[in-house]
Amino acid sequence: MRLRAFFLVVVFALLAAGPLQAQCRVEGVVRSADGTPLANAEVQLSGGSYRQPVVTTTDANGQFAFEDVQAGIRVRLVAVQTGRIVARSYALVTLAVERVELDIPAVRTDLV
Numbered sequence: 001m002r003l004r005a006f007f008l009v010v011v012f013a014l015l016a017a018g019p020l021q022a023q024c025r026v027e028g029v030v031r032s033a034d035g036t037p038l039a040n041a042e043v044q045l046s047g048g049s050y051r052q053p054v055v056t057t058t059d060a061n062g063q064f065a066f067e068d069v070q071a072g073i074r075v076r077l078v079a080v081q082t083g084r085i086v087a088r089s090y091a092l093v094t095l096a097v098e099r100v101e102l103d104i105p106a107v108r109t110d111l112v
Helices: 002-017
Strands: 023-031 042-047 054-057 064-071 075-082 082-093 097-099
Touching: 023 075, 042 064, 054 064
Parallel strands: 023 097
Antiparallel strands: 023 064, 042 054, 042 075, 075 082
16 A cells, blocks of 8 residues: 555655756857947847747847756757847757857948
């Protein structure tokens, strides 16, 4: 009887815990072409099982973070300013804290 009760407690605990999946944090900084941090830029994360991009905004230091990102997926990160993509990067999420830098490329003026 004791063994059966113990078994039921263990099964219940495992079911209550939910899926055993590692969750990661994806973070980084958005920088302009001259290297200064870009504040209040929209950053979108998409890929894997995300049907819609997850969106956050950079802080005053250009930093952003996404919590609870599934480990083992490839993600696309884009920085959006005034409605257009200004920087993008891709990452394979393999670390507990995956760091991704988004640098806005310099505009070439010598082509005109």
